[in-house]
Amino acid sequence: MIRVVFNQKGGVGKSSITCNLAAISACQGLKTLVVDLDPQGNSSHYLTGKTVQEMDDTLFDFFEQCLMISSQRKPMTQLIQPTQWDNLHVLPAHSELESLEAKLESRYKIYKLKEMLQEQAEIYDQIFIDTPPALNFFSRSALIGAERCLIPFDCDAFSRQALGQLLGNIDEMRADHNPDLQVEGIVVNQMQPQAKLPQQLVNELIEEGHPVLPVHLMSSVKMRESHQLSKPLVHYVPKHKLTGQFVELFSVLSE
Numbered sequence: 001m002i003r004v005v006f007n008q009k010g011g012v013g014k015s016s017i018t019c020n021l022a023a024i025s026a027c028q029g030l031k032t033l034v035v036d037l038d039p040q041g042n043s044s045h046y047l048t049g050k051t052v053q054e055m056d057d058t059l060f061d062f063f064e065q066c067l068m069i070s071s072q073r074k075p076m077t078q079l080i081q082p083t084q085w086d087n088l089h090v091l092p093a094h095s096e097l098e099s100l101e102a103k104l105e106s107r108y109k110i111y112k113l114k115e116m117l118q119e120q121a122e123i124y125d126q127i128f129i130d131t132p133p134a135l136n137f138f139s140r141s142a143l144i145g146a147e148r149c150l151i152p153f154d155c156d157a158f159s160r161q162a163l164g165q166l167l168g169n170i171d172e173m174r175a176d177h178n179p180d181l182q183v184e185g186i187v188v189n190q191m192q193p194q195a196k197l198p199q200q201l202v203n204e205l206i207e208e209g210h211p212v213l214p215v216h217l218m219s220s221v222k223m224r225e226s227h228q229l230s231k232p233l234v235h236y237v238p239k240h241k242l243t244g245q246f247v248e249l250f251s252v253l254s255e
């Protein structure tokens, strides 16, 4: 299964959701790969403890190699890094990824990621792709390469307004490039059950027929702590309520 976690809005929980679902998947014995397409490298750092500046072998090499006709290539096995957890690997981002964007775009390399993901899907049971907060070459490559799209939603009025546009963009990618792409659902993140407005927003989305997933993720300081320690929740606080919600969400997605 190749799954992209996407929302053009920043800070809605894409990297947190990507890494925590991937860590749970790996814990359940599934061979799992996280592909980090965001030059900020938050997922790469969360899963390895290293910053993008500290990594030699990254997605930069993959995309740079897509632009070269013949030269010594680094094999994917060199670019994909192990983590300290069994079954969990990461293909790290690089801070300079954006410097390749114009060339990749002008030379029609938008299907290269898909080809690579399909090769990796022979090896990995689950592939999770983290995306930058933009509809750019990299996130479009991911929407073309994925089978499913998960949309984190942060219960904010601006996010609510942007949702129509976001779903429209995904529909357009499906129509033009990837008929297999399914919107798996909207994941409500940082839910504060006591607050009225977020609940009202979620109810409106459901009434309008949007595919809101039944498991909502609560807001907890444990998330920030787990980022700081580079330890996904299932390893940091396995019994916490938010960890339980992630486990439940993964099982809903696996049905």
Ligand SMILES: Nc1ncnc2c1ncn2[C@@H]1O[C@H](COP(=O)(O)OP(=O)(O)OP(=O)(O)O)[C@@H](O)[C@H]1O
Binding pocket: 009, 010, 011, 012, 013, 014, 015, 016, 017, 038, 040, 042, 131, 132, 133, 189, 190, 191, 217, 218, 219, 220, 221, 223, 224, 227
């Ligand atoms: N359920 C949660 N509870 C508390 N804090 C959270 C939760 N989910 C995410 N956060 C925090 O919100 C911030 C943004 O989360 P994250 O980096 O996952 O979002 P993002 O969509 O990947 O952001 P960007 O668009 O910049 O890549 C982080 O500091 C993270 O720790």
Ligand SMILES: [Mg+2]
Binding pocket: 014, 015, 016, 038, 042, 043, 130, 131
């Ligand atoms: Mg992120």
